[in-house]
Amino acid sequence: MLGQVAKQLKSHPALIPLFIFIGGGAAMSMMYLARLALKNPAVCWDRKNNPEPWNNMQPDYQYKFYAVNTDYSKLKKEGPDF
Amino acid sequence: HALMIVFLISTLVLYIIVAMVSTKLTNKYILDSQEIEIIWTVLPAIILILIALPSLRILYLMDEINNPLLTIKAVGHQWYWSYEYTDYEDLGFDAYMIPTQNLVPGQFRLLEADHRMVIPVESPIRVLVSADDVLHSWAVPALGIKMDAVPGRLNQTAFIASRPGVFY
Numbered sequence: 001m002l003g004q005v006a007k008q009l010k011s012h013p014a015l016i017p018l019f020i021f022i023g024g025g026a027a028m029s030m031m032y033l034a035r036l037a038l039k040n041p042a043v044c045w046d047r048k049n050n051p052e053p054w055n056n057m058q059p060d061y062q063y064k065f066y067a068v069n070t071d072y073s074k075l076k077k078e079g080p081d082f
Numbered sequence: 083h084a085l086m087i088v089f090l091i092s093t094l095v096l097y098i099i100v101a102m103v104s105t106k107l108t109n110k111y112i113l114d115s116q117e118i119e120i121i122w123t124v125l126p127a128i129i130l131i132l133i134a135l136p137s138l139r140i141l142y143l144m145d146e147i148n149n150p151l152l153t154i155k156a157v158g159h160q161w162y163w164s165y166e167y168t169d170y171e172d173l174g175f176d177a178y179m180i181p182t183q184n185l186v187p188g189q190f191r192l193l194e195a196d197h198r199m200v201i202p203v204e205s206p207i208r209v210l211v212s213a214d215d216v217l218h219s220w221a222v223p224a225l226g227i228k229m230d231a232v233p234g235r236l237n238q239t240a241f242i243a244s245r246p247g248v249f250y
Contacts, residue, residue, distance in 0.1 A: 014119035021127045068143045 035065070148240050150208035154199065158211075158218030158231040165199050193250045203246045211237045224249035 009015055037043060041053045041063060050056075057063070062072040155166040159176075166174040177195040185191060201207050211220045213231035220239075221228035229239040243249065 012116065014116040014123065017120055017123045017127070021123070064142065064145070066138070066142045068139060068146065070146055 032065070039063070148206040148242070150206045150240055152202065152205060153208045153210065154201070155210045155212070156199070156220050156231070158213040158220065160215050163195075163199075163218075163220070164214075165197075190250065198248070201243055203243050206240060206242050208238060208240045211239065222249050 009019075038045075041057050044051060044053060059075050060073050152167070153169055155168070157164045157166070162176050162178045164174060164176045166172075168174075175197050177197045177199065179192065180189065180194040180196055182191055185194065209220070209227075209229070211229045211231045212235060213233045215233060217233070218231035219228060220231055225241050225243060227239050227241050229237045231237070
């Protein structure tokens with residue numbers, strides 16, 4: 001099937017940008033979903049060793065994907081550990 | 083009348099389909115044009131990316147904490163809101179809507195409450211919204227905020243009132 005696609009691409013090179021943008025968009029959304037699944041502190045994978053990851057959050061670690069104005073490494077830690 | 087139009091349109095569409103499918107002519111006027119297709123795939127994609135990047139930035143910007151000076155808890159009940167100002171001392175009150183028959187001329191119907199939520203002007207304020215029984219939603223369209231009140235959950239929204247006044 002990949003050979004078919006390659007042959008059609010050679011005769012219609014205008015489809016290449018289409019593949020690039022659609023493939024790139026799908027890849028970016030899958031990567032963001034994977035990032036959310038693995039690094040979001042609201043998700044628990046390992047019930048034995050790390051049962052409630054939302055209790056171990058640090059104030060100086062950036063959990064979101066993009067922080068515009070807040071520099072998380074500069075924030076202080078107030079309050080006791082859990 | 084309507085049925086007549088439906089039959090008319092469907093007959094027309096069916097005739098066009100049959101005529102397109104059963105013709106013996108091969109169409110000589112379809113041209114192959116790779117260059118313009120590339121252009122009108124790439125250019126809109128670039129335009130959309132240029133729109134998306136600032137939009138995502140604003141999305142994350144709206145989510146940031148702005149060092150609020152005051153925290154207010156708004157808890158929804160059936161059918162009133164209760165506000166708690168607990169930063170410095172315990173202050174709480176219920177805010178019921180003024181029923182339409184008790185309105186004084188000059189007041190807005192369905193918008194006025196007997197105790198308003200008072201906030202300092204030009205200060206970042208954090209509102210923690212929750213509910214006591216069923217789903218509610220706390221919104222002040224004049225300040226551009228709306229946050230769902232879910233029982234058992236604390237939702238946070240922050241705003242700054244840039245001028246004095248009454249906001250609905």
